[in-house]
Amino acid sequence: MTASTTGPEPLPDFSVIRSHIAKLPRVKLIERPTPITEAPNLARVLNHDRPGNPRIFIKRDDLTSLALGGNKLRNLEFRLARTMSEHADTVIVGLDLQSNSARQTVAACNKLGLKTILVLEGSKPNVVQGNLLMDYLLGAEVHFAATREEQRQMLDSLADQTRKAGGRPHILNDNPMFDVASAAAYLEATLEVLEQLDAEGLAPSCFYMSSSGKGQAGIVLAQRLTGLGFAMHGVTATSEFHLPSRTAAIANETAKALGLDLVITQDEIVNFGEFVGAGYGVPSEAGIEAVKLFARTEGVILDPIYTGKAAAGLVAHVREGRFGANDVIVFVHTGGTPANFTWGDLWVDDTMATQRTTTP
């Protein structure tokens, strides 16, 4: 990598960027900034045969205040502001069976005094675990739909029923803010990271984040708006999208919504597709290894579906020697930890015990 390291230039003033983000209506859900912590044991283990470790930091967006945290709580501050402005009292949302987004949405709605009805794609498992368990604990009304089509019909009929019962429903799937809200949220999160590292006399060389385009679009906007020369490496957990074009489109839509005069092109987007493994939702060998490495060197719990695969990208690239002693890598931990409980069998073995760097 060529980007900056220790002893950075003084940070530019971010107040203009923040004033653009402030154009979006917002409710407060989480405490900011989320912590950022260095991962020196991980850096050492990854560089055991090479002099000159890059420094690795973890931005703890798994610690975003509510219901076991995650990246969605940041964008819910914008999305639910719109819900509140429509004076809704019930949020109805259709998502996947083990959705991190669903769990965080229910928590956020609870905080705002809104009822949540979830329509999850799939059927109720015999053993309720992970995000679904948290959905129940948080008090959501949970329905199951066999297909996307049935899910859509159920969203509409539950909204009708809510109306007939005197309620004011808001179908969150029809709220057009998801992309822009996520990108604006991670534009802001990037400024947080820049300030947190600056306080230590550091500047990032490269970000890694699990990305299907939305949050990454915000980091790409931050790259352009700050001009600070850091790289952004998204690592996708799904093969569903063409990430360069999707991410650029979301960045441009967000720029427009924020009143920013700029255009991002798809050749500016870096997203690695080779860490998906067998497919979305299926743990990969490299992802499992990365989850164990973070846990066993730093005590930080990732997950095998999103963050583990992103971490596998970081691990592979550091091992390849892409970074040097002057590099500062920021891994953005986007949450997803409840998935560990639905994939419990992955962790009940001891083959990685030798990766421990300290004696108990």
Ligand SMILES: Cc1ncc(COP(=O)(O)O)c(C=O)c1O
């Ligand atoms: C834990 C986790 N990381 C990353 C992502 C991807 O986020 P985005 O859609 O903003 O790219 C998700 C999305 O569901 C997620 O749950």
